[in-house]
Amino acid sequence: MSTPSPRTTPAEPGTEPLGTEPLDTVLARATTAAESARRARPADRARWLESVAAALDAAAARLVPVACRESHLPEGRLSGELGRTTFQARLFAERLASGALDDIRVDHADPHWPMGARPDIRRTTVPLGPVLVFAASNFPFAFSVMGGDTVSALAAGCPVVVKAHPGHPELSRLTTSIATEALAAAGAPAHLLQLIEGERTGADAVQDHRVKAVGFTGSTRGGRYLFDLAVSRPDPIPFYGELGSTNPVVVTPAGWAERPADIAAGFAASCTLGAGQFCTQPGVVFVPDADAFFGSLPPLTAGPMLGERIAAGYAAALDDLAARDRVCTALRSPGEDGHPDIALLRTTTDAVLADPSLITTEVFGPASLFVEYGDLSEVEAVLAGFEGALTGTVQGGDTPDEDGRRLLDLLAGHVGRVIWNQWPTGVTVSDAQQHGGPWPSSTAPRTTSVGTAAIDRWRRPVAYQNVPADALPRELRDQ
Amino acid sequence: MSTPSPRTTPAEPGTEPLGTEPLDTVLARATTAAESARRARPADRARWLESVAAALDAAAARLVPVACRESHLPEGRLSGELGRTTFQARLFAERLASGALDDIRVDHADPHWPMGARPDIRRTTVPLGPVLVFAASNFPFAFSVMGGDTVSALAAGCPVVVKAHPGHPELSRLTTSIATEALAAAGAPAHLLQLIEGERTGADAVQDHRVKAVGFTGSTRGGRYLFDLAVSRPDPIPFYGELGSTNPVVVTPAGWAERPADIAAGFAASCTLGAGQFCTQPGVVFVPDADAFFGSLPPLTAGPMLGERIAAGYAAALDDLAARDRVCTALRSPGEDGHPDIALLRTTTDAVLADPSLITTEVFGPASLFVEYGDLSEVEAVLAGFEGALTGTVQGGDTPDEDGRRLLDLLAGHVGRVIWNQWPTGVTVSDAQQHGGPWPSSTAPRTTSVGTAAIDRWRRPVAYQNVPADALPRELRDQ
Numbered sequence: 001m002s003t004p005s006p007r008t009t010p011a012e013p014g015t016e017p018l019g020t021e022p023l024d025t026v027l028a029r030a031t032t033a034a035e036s037a038r039r040a041r042p043a044d045r046a047r048w049l050e051s052v053a054a055a056l057d058a059a060a061a062r063l064v065p066v067a068c069r070e071s072h073l074p075e076g077r078l079s080g081e082l083g084r085t086t087f088q089a090r091l092f093a094e095r096l097a098s099g100a101l102d103d104i105r106v107d108h109a110d111p112h113w114p115m116g117a118r119p120d121i122r123r124t125t126v127p128l129g130p131v132l133v134f135a136a137s138n139f140p141f142a143f144s145v146m147g148g149d150t151v152s153a154l155a156a157g158c159p160v161v162v163k164a165h166p167g168h169p170e171l172s173r174l175t176t177s178i179a180t181e182a183l184a185a186a187g188a189p190a191h192l193l194q195l196i197e198g199e200r201t202g203a204d205a206v207q208d209h210r211v212k213a214v215g216f217t218g219s220t221r222g223g224r225y226l227f228d229l230a231v232s233r234p235d236p237i238p239f240y241g242e243l244g245s246t247n248p249v250v251v252t253p254a255g256w257a258e259r260p261a262d263i264a265a266g267f268a269a270s271c272t273l274g275a276g277q278f279c280t281q282p283g284v285v286f287v288p289d290a291d292a293f294f295g296s297l298p299p300l301t302a303g304p305m306l307g308e309r310i311a312a313g314y315a316a317a318l319d320d321l322a323a324r325d326r327v328c329t330a331l332r333s334p335g336e337d338g339h340p341d342i343a344l345l346r347t348t349t350d351a352v353l354a355d356p357s358l359i360t361t362e363v364f365g366p367a368s369l370f371v372e373y374g375d376l377s378e379v380e381a382v383l384a385g386f387e388g389a390l391t392g393t394v395q396g397g398d399t400p401d402e403d404g405r406r407l408l409d410l411l412a413g414h415v416g417r418v419i420w421n422q423w424p425t426g427v428t429v430s431d432a433q434q435h436g437g438p439w440p441s442s443t444a445p446r447t448t449s450v451g452t453a454a455i456d457r458w459r460r461p462v463a464y465q466n467v468p469a470d471a472l473p474r475e476l477r478d479q
Numbered sequence: 480m481s482t483p484s485p486r487t488t489p490a491e492p493g494t495e496p497l498g499t500e501p502l503d504t505v506l507a508r509a510t511t512a513a514e515s516a517r518r519a520r521p522a523d524r525a526r527w528l529e530s531v532a533a534a535l536d537a538a539a540a541r542l543v544p545v546a547c548r549e550s551h552l553p554e555g556r557l558s559g560e561l562g563r564t565t566f567q568a569r570l571f572a573e574r575l576a577s578g579a580l581d582d583i584r585v586d587h588a589d590p591h592w593p594m595g596a597r598p599d600i601r602r603t604t605v606p607l608g609p610v611l612v613f614a615a616s617n618f619p620f621a622f623s624v625m626g627g628d629t630v631s632a633l634a635a636g637c638p639v640v641v642k643a644h645p646g647h648p649e650l651s652r653l654t655t656s657i658a659t660e661a662l663a664a665a666g667a668p669a670h671l672l673q674l675i676e677g678e679r680t681g682a683d684a685v686q687d688h689r690v691k692a693v694g695f696t697g698s699t700r701g702g703r704y705l706f707d708l709a710v711s712r713p714d715p716i717p718f719y720g721e722l723g724s725t726n727p728v729v730v731t732p733a734g735w736a737e738r739p740a741d742i743a744a745g746f747a748a749s750c751t752l753g754a755g756q757f758c759t760q761p762g763v764v765f766v767p768d769a770d771a772f773f774g775s776l777p778p779l780t781a782g783p784m785l786g787e788r789i790a791a792g793y794a795a796a797l798d799d800l801a802a803r804d805r806v807c808t809a810l811r812s813p814g815e816d817g818h819p820d821i822a823l824l825r826t827t828t829d830a831v832l833a834d835p836s837l838i839t840t841e842v843f844g845p846a847s848l849f850v851e852y853g854d855l856s857e858v859e860a861v862l863a864g865f866e867g868a869l870t871g872t873v874q875g876g877d878t879p880d881e882d883g884r885r886l887l888d889l890l891a892g893h894v895g896r897v898i899w900n901q902w903p904t905g906v907t908v909s910d911a912q913q914h915g916g917p918w919p920s921s922t923a924p925r926t927t928s929v930g931t932a933a934i935d936r937w938r939r940p941v942a943y944q945n946v947p948a949d950a951l952p953r954e955l956r957d958q
Contacts, residue, residue: 080595083594084594106911114566116905122911231707235866413605416940416942417941417943418942418944418946419944420944420946422598428586429594431584432584432602433602445939446938446939453602462894463897464896465896466901467887467897468899
């Protein structure tokens, strides 16, 4: 973790420093906003989100160039990501307005309930209060200021304080400025969205009693540090950390026999997409014949990385993994013009059984570790001791055979999303999506940070007992 | 926390020491059981629970006398509690068998999904794995070996290791013995339910990597100690602690004008029920006229406490609270024959504003702190700074007036269950029940430890992407 980059360009209109108010002021404002946000109806919250989505779309021509300059990601990718981001806000808005995100249970009074007469009990949810969101570097729109954590928290009725990622400070300020204007125009409470900057300020906020939950997307090291702060408070709070993941892929014998070209091409694209800077990048691939696999690969290319800090972290992690016992470098294609090396390492199932950390060490960039197996039972033995990941993929034949079924079932015990004959990168936003998994991929395996179920992280149930209809929250009344 | 009581009676048949296997053996067995339990269908799990419920009911004549002897609770209460316990197991069984506890989301493939073509994604849940449950002292059946934590975890498909409460060791062993026999008879995996004893063993288990989640019901101090262990692991795990709660009750001016006798009688019963040893005992009561309230009370009586340790803890906590600045003892009726003192303390809203801990300090026993107010706005100012509780109650007039509505709404921001004109003790088991709330009443405010929603604590979502129908878990297939 580092300090924010110094600003090197004069402020443009709409990019005035937003992250400079004292933390105490920011959190006092968030606490006030929480009271209004809690009382707002779902339809109101939907309007806020729609207003922000429209404003961000309308400002694409201002936003995307700043994102390109700060993230070094290509314009097409960033335009697409902005589209994903505003789609996501609109999806929450639509689901809020339709009532699909309500979580309601009603038990009418029942004098004959077997354990004794039951009072009328009706359960709904209330927002947790001010939420702190740590933005990620690798999705300057979709996991940053107005990303999934923020829109799901706003949908739940929580004010959001975003800790800007130092990799794109100007974009963070510009996005915040556009979003807060749009929120005001839609009648949202003042200070529903605020920006803070600086690692120290972020860590202080995690420990402040006015913050009621934290969302984080980033490294295991940084996430663990903040998780420890959150759970060590006198009043511990939920910490939703989406951390590192190695996303194992198993190529079955049938898969390699029936679909070798498909699999090789699919891997090449998924491994290097976004210069490998995705939490769902396929970092570990089990193959029956590594030489044949490498021989089938198309040329691999990757764009520049997000920044120097991430590039240096990638190089160091790659060198460390490559230097481990019984790990060989099968391919290392030197990057030019500041692009990263692309690397394919290889090892054996025996080596992984001896050192399971080989397949849980995330190398954030365009590199994958190939584990060659003789028999699938070796892979199953290795995966039985696997900690956890966001995703697990089976590349099988055209239809699932016994091997494929067994592996899907095995992986379901260790990951949040199992995939058949597709690749883990490219995480759609939908109602059934699950982005989260057992430690170390997440600090909260029961939750998702992508998809509409993400709203559940920011609210808690409240039951109303024996409350007359006209004093109940509207959504709990009969009809 | 103390060590288990030494066994003073020779073992009866069915009470042979169950908690004496080495922890390593217990957890290895639980890990093996987890694989089978995960694959069992909901209907199978339902049969296991029904079998246990029937066996416990059939053994009531053996169980209840042991419970009476160890807990000092009256026979009628314990028979009723056993009924509650087996009802609870049957309710989970019924809901499992009907599919009501499935948590399924299906997104069919959609080439026109606005953010880009969407693959087929279907989400279900998988059990977390072996679960550790710390039994409570005050419900020797309903929050102990086969209590709500255990049955909800078994319903989710998790093996359970119960840490016996030292207050009722014989009953814990007998219950385990009857339950494990019933599980075996119903074809459940071996070692699905196991018992361990001893504080040190329990703490060791919390830190063992094979334990995937912990349920706890008990004191804030003990719960916090174990919570800290769980979240400090190299692989932190969910810790569901149901801790102390003061359960504020607000008697509004209209309530006191219209229903004084009802309210006084209701308070007297709720305060002293079970010798006040309930996590929902009304520990703090806001009243417009304390003298009038005390003058309206019927005689207060309480049975003996669960054990000497709890009685001593009660006496110390009561003395401590009574000795605080601006707290007076309005009534202290000395207990005879080992029964506890019953105590009513009083203070003012000003005193609470100066020291908010006055109303968050749980005194576990038949005592309540009365806070006299001049105007309801004082109560609202106090409650705005209130940390959290399991319940919050408004005792209003016959129908809710503006005061009543405002207080219900205010309390909903601080508690898990709001109650109108009833009392917080007597927590029904149902689908809409919520037993949990903000810290310090719970370490996991988003969950409940009572009611069918308790199952969600022990399972996590898994999404299946692009998996052909015949390789999907049964519940995810179309139709």
